Amino acid sequence: MRRLLPILLLFAIPIQAAEIRVSAAASLTDAVTELARLYESKSGDTVVLNFGASSILATQIVNGAPADLFISADEAQMNRVATKVRVALLSNKLVIVGVPLLKARRIAIANPEAVPAGVYAKRWLQQRGIWAALAPKMIPMENVRGALAAVEAGNADAAIVYATDAQIARRARVAEVVNDGPPIVYPATVLRDAQNAAGAQRFLEFLQSRDAGAIFRRYGFLTK
Amino acid sequence: MTDAAILFFTVRMAALATALLIPPALALAWLLARPQWRGKSIVETLVALPLVMPPVATGLILLKLVPHSVVFTWRAVVIAMMVMSSPFIVRAARIAFENVNPRYEQIARTLGAHEPRVFFTITLPLALRGISGGVVLGFARALGEFGATILVAGNIPGRTTTLAVAIYDRVQLGRDDAAWHLVAAGVFVAFIAIWLSERSTRRRT
Numbered sequence: 130m131r132r133l134l135p136i137l138l139l140f141a142i143p144i145q146a147a148e149i150r151v152s153a154a155a156s157l158t159d160a161v162t163e164l165a166r167l168y169e170s171k172s173g174d175t176v177v178l179n180f181g182a183s184s185i186l187a188t189q190i191v192n193g194a195p196a197d198l199f200i201s202a203d204e205a206q207m208n209r210v211a212t213k214v215r216v217a218l219l220s221n222k223l224v225i226v227g228v229p230l231l232k233a234r235r236i237a238i239a240n241p242e243a244v245p246a247g248v249y250a251k252r253w254l255q256q257r258g259i260w261a262a263l264a265p266k267m268i269p270m271e272n273v274r275g276a277l278a279a280v281e282a283g284n285a286d287a288a289i290v291y292a293t294d295a296q297i298a299r300r301a302r303v304a305e306v307v308n309d310g311p312p313i314v315y316p317a318t319v320l321r322d323a324q325n326a327a328g329a330q331r332f333l334e335f336l337q338s339r340d341a342g343a344i345f346r347r348y349g350f351l352t353k
Numbered sequence: 354m355t356d357a358a359i360l361f362f363t364v365r366m367a368a369l370a371t372a373l374l375i376p377p378a379l380a381l382a383w384l385l386a387r388p389q390w391r392g393k394s395i396v397e398t399l400v401a402l403p404l405v406m407p408p409v410a411t412g413l414i415l416l417k418l419v420p421h422s423v424v425f426t427w428r429a430v431v432i433a434m435m436v437m438s439s440p441f442i443v444r445a446a447r448i449a450f451e452n453v454n455p456r457y458e459q460i461a462r463t464l465g466a467h468e469p470r471v472f473f474t475i476t477l478p479l480a481l482r483g484i485s486g487g488v489v490l491g492f493a494r495a496l497g498e499f500g501a502t503i504l505v506a507g508n509i510p511g512r513t514t515t516l517a518v519a520i521y522d523r524v525q526l527g528r529d530d531a532a533w534h535l536v537a538a539g540v541f542v543a544f545i546a547i548w549l550s551e552r553s554t555r556r557r558t
Contacts, residue, residue: 155522177512185504189507275525
């Protein structure tokens with residue numbers, strides 16, 4: 130029994146009450162972490178953050194994983210979950226890093242069939258009527274940061290990424306800014322199955338505040 | 354969360370997963386080492402399944418099976434690790450049990466030993482070398498677990514973020530330098546684990 134005790138103690142971590150559990154898109158990691166710490170110091174609430182690809186987060190929520198607030202990188206993933214109050218929290222822009230798109234030989238892009246950044250990029254190029262011509266040059270990556278990394282490492286000479294990603298790039302420079310692309314919105318919602326809906330609502334209101342907006346903009350996001 | 358804290362958390366979770374796994378894994382391995390019984394081939398296949406399936410698929414199944422109160426907690430980390438490293442321990446232990454010369458066990462029985470005593474004084478000690486090799490490999494597999502963990506335990510810094518998830522997270526965020534620090538730590542721990550495994554399976558001469 131004495132030998133078992135340390136193992137039993139490992140299981141005895143108390144469950145904390147009234148936490149606000151937030152599932153947020155990976156691209157928001159830095160901004161939302163900073164904002165959560167700020168909110169905790171102001172409100173005394175505890176914010177627990179879970180970061181991942183929006184599609185993974187939606188899958189977790191659909192399968193009953195506990196979450197109160199969901200901030201998705203696109204509407205499609207948000208549409209999969211049961212929402213309560215849904216707001217358009219942020220927006221973003223596509224940019225081309227490396228060389229201009231029409232001069233590029235290898236273009237890194239987030240998977241255009243599934244990953245939001247890739248889906249947006251494909252829709253934009255289809256609107257311009259040049260998707261079919263460029264498709265053979267496309268190198269689909271698992272996520273948008275992978276596309277950026279491909280240019281930084283020299284494995285592609287251009288990549289279509291978010292303005293927020295280009296902001297953290299070390300070497301790759303912005304060649305073009307996409308101003309005629311599809312609207313890129315980060316929707317946020319208090320989830321219908323939230324256990325702490327009131328807390329999630331307060332945190333969401335904070336994220337929409339002027340102070341929070343300034344921090345989001347510092348990370349390259351666009352706010353209203 | 355500091356690198357040391359992430360590493361310590363991961364090692365602690367992997368150690369707990371391995372410790373919890375050993376008793377049922379040995380029982381299962383012992384059964385599989387017995388002569389043919391009904392349903393044995395089905396159990397064999399099920400045991401090997403986590404080895405063959407993509408870890409993310411295993412994670413998706415776990416997400417359905419594990420209670421909601423466990424999802425996104427460190428308990429989910431331990432469960433994901435246990436499932437993913439179970440084939441390593443069960444298979445190694447099974448082979449070790451099969452390699453025990455049954456004559457020794459029979460002799461013990463003719464001397465009046467009951468089955469549990471035969472197991473603990475003859476079978477287990479003779480199989481221990483092979484088992485410990487499998488246990489270290491299982492522990493190493495648990496340390497590196499990623500695909501199932503990220504689905505069922507999420508990436509909650511300070512609560513469920515393991516070494517592998519943290520490395521992925523940092524690469525995704527473009528913090529390659531920070532990722533490399535964790536890679537170095539991971540290589541170090543894996544090196545020690547594999548080295549111990551090699552040492553424990555080496556024949557004592």
